[in-house]
Amino acid sequence: MAALKLRLPASPVENSLEGRAFVFSGFCVAVLAIVLYGQDYVVPAAGVAATAIGHVVSYLGRARKRSMLGQALLASLVFAGLAYFLADSVLALFGGVLPQANFAIALVAVTSFDLKTRRNCYSSLWISLAILYLAAVYAWDYPFGILVGLWAVCLAGFWVASHLRRMGARLSAPPAALAAVVLGTLAVGLAGFVLIPQPTSLAPSPVVVSLPNFVSFKGELENPALPLVQLSGDPSGATSTIDLHYRGRLGDSPVMYVRTGAPAYWRGLVFDTYQGGVWTTSKRGFLEMQPYIPPRLLPPAPPNNLGTFVQVFRVLRPLPGVINAAYPIQSLYAPVTSLREDSYGTFFTPDLLQPGQTYSVVSYLPNLTANELKNEPAANAAQFIDPIYLDDGALSQQARSLALTAVGGHTATEFDEVMALTNYLQTNFRYSQQLGHVPAGRDPVDWFLFDVKIGYCEQFATAETLMLRSLGIPARLATGYSTGTYDPVLDQSVVREHDAHAWVEVWFPSHGWVPVDPSPGFSALAATQFPSHWAAGGIARLIPHLEIGAPLGAIGSLGLVAVIPVAVAIAVLVVFAWAWLRTRRRRGRGGTKAGPCESELLRLYERVQRKLGRRRAPPETPLEYLSGASPGPVLGVLEQVTDAVNEGAYAGRWPDPNVVRGLADRLS
Numbered sequence: 001m002a003a004l005k006l007r008l009p010a011s012p013v014e015n016s017l018e019g020r021a022f023v024f025s026g027f028c029v030a031v032l033a034i035v036l037y038g039q040d041y042v043v044p045a046a047g048v049a050a051t052a053i054g055h056v057v058s059y060l061g062r063a064r065k066r067s068m069l070g071q072a073l074l075a076s077l078v079f080a081g082l083a084y085f086l087a088d089s090v091l092a093l094f095g096g097v098l099p100q101a102n103f104a105i106a107l108v109a110v111t112s113f114d115l116k117t118r119r120n121c122y123s124s125l126w127i128s129l130a131i132l133y134l135a136a137v138y139a140w141d142y143p144f145g146i147l148v149g150l151w152a153v154c155l156a157g158f159w160v161a162s163h164l165r166r167m168g169a170r171l172s173a174p175p176a177a178l179a180a181v182v183l184g185t186l187a188v189g190l191a192g193f194v195l196i197p198q199p200t201s202l203a204p205s206p207v208v209v210s211l212p213n214f215v216s217f218k219g220e221l222e223n224p225a226l227p228l229v230q231l232s233g234d235p236s237g238a239t240s241t242i243d244l245h246y247r248g249r250l251g252d253s254p255v256m257y258v259r260t261g262a263p264a265y266w267r268g269l270v271f272d273t274y275q276g277g278v279w280t281t282s283k284r285g286f287l288e289m290q291p292y293i294p295p296r297l298l299p300p301a302p303p304n305n306l307g308t309f310v311q312v313f314r315v316l317r318p319l320p321g322v323i324n325a326a327y328p329i330q331s332l333y334a335p336v337t338s339l340r341e342d343s344y345g346t347f348f349t350p351d352l353l354q355p356g357q358t359y360s361v362v363s364y365l366p367n368l369t370a371n372e373l374k375n376e377p378a379a380n381a382a383q384f385i386d387p388i389y390l391d392d393g394a395l396s397q398q399a400r401s402l403a404l405t406a407v408g409g410h411t412a413t414e415f416d417e418v419m420a421l422t423n424y425l426q427t428n429f430r431y432s433q434q435l436g437h438v439p440a441g442r443d444p445v446d447w448f449l450f451d452v453k454i455g456y457c458e459q460f461a462t463a464e465t466l467m468l469r470s471l472g473i474p475a476r477l478a479t480g481y482s483t484g485t486y487d488p489v490l491d492q493s494v495v496r497e498h499d500a501h502a503w504v505e506v507w508f509p510s511h512g513w514v515p516v517d518p519s520p521g522f523s524a525l526a527a528t529q530f531p532s533h534w535a536a537g538g539i540a541r542l543i544p545h546l547e548i549g550a551p552l553g554a555i556g557s558l559g560l561v562a563v564i565p566v567a568v569a570i571a572v573l574v575v576f577a578w579a580w581l582r583t584r585r586r587r588g589r590g591g592t593k594a595g596p597c598e599s600e601l602l603r604l605y606e607r608v609q610r611k612l613g614r615r616r617a618p619p620e621t622p623l624e625y626l627s628g629a630s631p632g633p634v635l636g637v638l639e640q641v642t643d644a645v646n647e648g649a650y651a652g653r654w655p656d657p658n659v660v661r662g663l664a665d666r667l668s
Helices: 017-038 042-060 068-091 099-114 118-135 144-167 175-195 378-384 397-406 414-428 444-452 457-470 535-540 559-590 596-612 622-627 635-651 657-667
Strands: 241-243 254-260 266-271 273-275 278-280 286-289 308-315 329-333 339-342 358-364 475-481 485-487 492-496 500-508 512-516
Touching (some): 017 042, 017 118, 017 144, 042 099, 099 118, 414 457, 444 457, 457 475, 596 635, 596 657, 635 657
Antiparallel strands (some): 241 278, 254 308, 254 492, 266 475, 273 278, 286 339, 475 500, 485 492, 500 512
């Protein structure tokens, strides 16, 4: 049996200068995205210059055969780019800034010297799309959509220019047709963007964007310094305490972006022991784990779980090595060698999280509505919990009495008591981030409750935690960040310094730790919910990432890039609709309608093509088809039919039915 050879059909040499200009422009758009959003300049500038020279060289030499020496040089340059990528991503020899994008830029620059065929040009465009995709890691705003649209125009421009060049036609189009395509596409796309409901389906696996660093854990696990308060501890900032006597100044600078379909509290550290105005952790053990933690290694889904959702965190400034995320977590990935999980379910990285790093978390969406939580009686609260969460020894008798007063008449269920105390604090006390230090010798909780009656989030959360404990309700202090400024269209939050926050976690036996926020201006029941909005933002919900073990999720991961095929499909539909309307209008003006004669002539033209054994290609004109036909008895009929088709299509003069029948008889 002859060996089966699998090979691609030969690709024609690309002779269109306009098409090559579109290929180069698409690359420039992608590089511009890297410059604007990745803030990387040297490699992009050098890559554009080299690529411009490469396009000129490859166009001038497009007709020459490839030499063995040239191919060897090209391969060696590609391997040199790969060596740069490995050196920069693993060892950060060149600063470790966007090594993936820089490698793709170098790849385009090298291969631009050998763009001979149409397939080569398409390959260059796809690599530039990958560069644009990598820029999307850092593009968390609306203008990025303009760059995506420009790249799509370059792709469409190359396709049109290359085909017109093959047909010997000029790159031009009627202004009315272009306007109809552009405006129609924008209108339909905008309508779909606004009106399609937001999906709430299950989320795929965590996502991988940043390359891992190779710093390892050293020594015991310590809670790193938080931006929330002024912390005590060793000079490095590592600490396991929060001292309520002091409060740090928090500004407006962004600390991270969170792309997610559901805004949530981004929980970091948890504290369970309070004494003398200081919170500490009583449990110091940890479990070392791999950077990708699948669901099987984490607790199962909570009862009546409503689904899962992805969060993609992009770090904007050096942050403590704590994985802030919505809880409970289903799975996660962080770009580190390993992770450590403490006894409270918080995950730690070996080193600080650096600007540009991206980690991803998939979280459950527990059903924590008021109706769900009301069903748990207060008497069962302490049966399944560590006694440390009921320790209220640091609370004064005056504060205990205030707790009883606050929940008076609302003791039917644990939920009633929790909400009564929470609402009491939110109603009778004021929130401020500009409060001075607690006076020396004064308990921070009593000073807050009975002296100033103004506090920041740690004082509200501390007071509620201890007062709940005095009522027999297990509680602990949670710290991290509040939602931040959430954009429901882009499906992302901008988290700033002043969003550093503290709240309470209350134990409900059937639901686990439930977040509750007593700070005024915040939702008392801080449960995560999918926002109720149109899916304008569903487009960007999971951008940008590469899926782990979720092949179908890769389509959704394209985010804004996924608009391209939809836009192309819409554009094609608009073109067909415009052509149909234009044909009807032309026929209406000429006073001639498509009749039996026209239909018979076109059916005859189809029969002639079948006789010749070759169909006319879509971009091929009737005259081009006639010039390529082989001599034979059918050729004479083809010539007359071609003339008749051209006169009917372009002049509106269709032949007499008897003439068409005579040609059909000759063909028979």
